[in-house]
Amino acid sequence: MKIAVVGGGIAGLTAAYRLHPRHEVTLFEKSRRVGGNAYGYRTRDGVEVDIAVAAFGRAGYPNFYKLLDEFGIETAMCPNSFMSFHDLDTNSGIYMTTTLSGFLTQGLAALKPSKVWNLARLPVGLARAQKLRESGQLDGKTLRELLAMVPEFTGDTRTILLCVMCLLSSMSIAELLDAPARFFLEKLACHHDVISPKALYSVRAIKKGTQAYVRALANRIEGHIRLGADIRAVVRSAKEGVTLVMESGETHAFDRVVFACPADTALKLLDSPTDDERRLLGAWRYKDGRVVLHRDPASFPPRALVQAYTYLYRKGPDGEIAETSVNGALWFEPQAPDTCDYFSSQYPNFDLNPALIEFETVLRTPVFDFTSVETTKLLPRLNGVRGSYYCGSYFGFGLHEDAVTSALAVAKAVDAEART
Ligand SMILES: Cc1cc2nc3c(=O)[nH]c(=O)nc-3n(C[C@H](O)[C@H](O)[C@H](O)COP(=O)(O)OP(=O)(O)OC[C@H]3O[C@@H](n4cnc5c(N)ncnc54)[C@H](O)[C@@H]3O)c2cc1C
Known part of the structure; x- marks a missing residue:
């Protein structure tokens, strides 16, 4: 299938890596870098430091550690x-x-x-x-x-x-x-x-900073990442699949779309969200x-x-x-x-x-409040409806493990759909 992944944080990178090359994947990232909140910065002294995501407890990150092992990242x-x-x-x-x-x-x-x-x-x-x-x-x-x-x-x-x-x-x-x-x-x-x-x-x-795994994931999908992507809307139709309409007016046609951006952004991009999407994505601030x-x-x-x-x-x-x-x-x-x-x-x-x-x-x-956390268990049911899939840290506790786990679930569900 032709699949658009919207968002290049750990969730989007993991989903794209797992779907490629069985599917024709293009990852659209709004900013000029991938990694999202895994943010490496090269200081004036020439050291690449992690200014945001940096630490992972062995107890709560089984899927993330498995991913690191796949790449031999220490x-x-x-x-x-x-x-x-x-x-x-x-x-x-x-x-x-x-x-x-x-x-x-x-x-x-x-x-x-x-x-x-x-x-x-x-x-x-x-x-x-x-x-x-x-x-x-x-x-x-x-x-x-x-x-x-x-x-x-x-x-x-x-x-x-x-x-x-x-x-x-x-x-x-x-x-x-x-x-x-x-x-x-x-x-x-x-x-x-x-x-x-x-x-x-x-x-x-x-050991070598978070950019070690960000780069490893990005390298696996090299040539399939569009940075600075300015998406205006995502239009879905039963017959034609999914169309990404860019701010420039350009359009790109896909069979499926994976939203790996914040929930509120996904909702804004959707041309005609379903009631469920409005309710479950709209709960997130x-x-x-x-x-x-x-x-x-x-x-x-x-x-x-x-x-x-x-x-x-x-x-x-x-x-x-x-x-x-x-x-x-x-x-x-x-x-x-x-x-x-x-x-x-x-x-x-x-x-x-x-x-x-x-x-x-x-x-x-x-923000994890009474309204948003109520949706956590319900969010997976959005996957596969109207050619759309969702992942990101908001599917769990807001950490890397949640982003990775939800991305793996999306890759599995897309593969299952492709087989039917
Ligand atoms: C300061 C800080 C420290 C943290 N430390 C840790 C830590 O040590 N360990 C940990 O596990 N977690 C930590 N976290 C939590 C972290 O947010 C999550 O672990 C995880 O990185 C979130 O990944 P994600 O892919 O779901 O979202 P994000 O990393 O937010 O990625 C979303 C991506 O979507 C892109 N995007 C947004 N809008 C669009 C659009 N319209 N079109 C295309 N792309 C778009 C964004 O630019 C971004 O790249 C930290 C967070 C912060 C802010």
């Missing part, structure tokens, strides 16, 4: 690194350092009984929360309500939990508090290694998040306390965490030299010296 632990949580107002925090210099920089503060106690409460609180989920007591409840139900989820424990959920969802704390508790606990159950000491060896990065590559350490704790992920947070009047940025310290990436001093800050909530900003961009991510 992963590595982030040595000597865990997470730090730094209060921007008090210049103090929780620094989960694994090195002697990190320990010495904190001094006796690291051993304060209240700190150790707070850390020990996290697994107890999580176990209690998972029991509540399993017994159905969290159905219809928000994360704010869950926090009130679990006595362990206060103080430092709450700070750690919410910061990690910001990392895992690209959502803000305000958005998370109103989000469905059950969904996020299911996500934490699936990605259980991220929020435990197991993370030290189980959460891994790509997206967030345009600022991501800044910079070398400004002014708001950070001393370098010995900075970890691969360092959260810079502020508390609200009730003394609980109210907002945070998620900051990647890029010298922990396996491909970066120790001399690297770049940070990648997602939604910076602190002042940045403009002279120390090297690059910034806006990345789109789905």
Whole structure:
């Protein structure tokens, strides 16, 4: 079949790679690069760093790791690194350092009984929360309500939990508090290694950076990728299949189309969506998040306390965490030299010296709220209707594994349809 794939993130690349060359595939990507949120950037020093997607826990990414194995792409632990949580107002925090210099920089503060106690409460609180989920007591409840139900989820424990959920969802704390508790606990159950000491060896990065697999996938479909593709509409008809109408007026005819772009974009492109498409795709809101590559350490704790992920947070009047940025310290990436001093800050909530900003961009991510997560189980039924298929991270928990799994499902369904 002639198949158009719309979107060149990990979902679109995986779908196109799996469908080619049995089918005649063309991948249309709106921007001038493939990879979507797997964003490699070559710094002035000539190092290719990952400014967005970077880490994958072994527990929750079986299909993604299989794909890496297919290409012989190696992963590595982030040595000597865990997470730090730094209060921007008090210049103090929780620094989960694994090195002697990190320990010495904190001094006796690291051993304060209240700190150790707070850390020990996290697994107890999580176990209690998972029991509540399993017994159905969290159905219809928000994360704010869950926090009130679990006595362990206060103080430092709450700070750690919410910061990690910001990392895992690209959502803000305000958005998370109103989000469905059950969904996020299911996500934490699936990605259980991220929020435990197991993370030290189980959460891994790509040895040569994410562009290693992005390039490997793109190379397999070389000559079949159109960058800078400006699609105006996708028109479907029972007899003529699918037509992509470009902004230039050009048209391209296909038998099938795979939408691997955000759900809201797919809906906008569709000339006459079905009721189901309107309802299921229309449930998704997206967030345009600022991501800044910079070398400004002014708001950070001393370098010995900075970890691969360092959260810079502020508390609200009730003394609980109210907002945070998620900051990647890029010298922990396996491909970066120790001399690297770049940070990648997602939604910076602190002042940045403009002279120390090297690059910034806006990345789109789905918002997981009560309306959108209700569609997750229903989305696969759109596949195969009116010559259209859908995939992307919004089919699951919003991570690479979800994008890959949904793309593999699309490739399988297209093949099955082609055989009939
Ligand atoms: C800062 C940040 C860090 C993250 N870190 C991680 C991480 O460490 N691990 C992890 O698993 N996940 C992480 N994620 C989540 C990440 O978004 C998903 O894992 C995954 O990359 C999403 O893939 P996708 O293919 O579904 O969508 P995207 O990557 O968003 O790809 C969609 C593609 O469609 C293209 N497109 C949009 N509109 C059109 C159009 N009209 N025509 C053609 N093309 C179009 C876009 O340009 C884009 O290339 C992170 C996200 C962000 C923002």
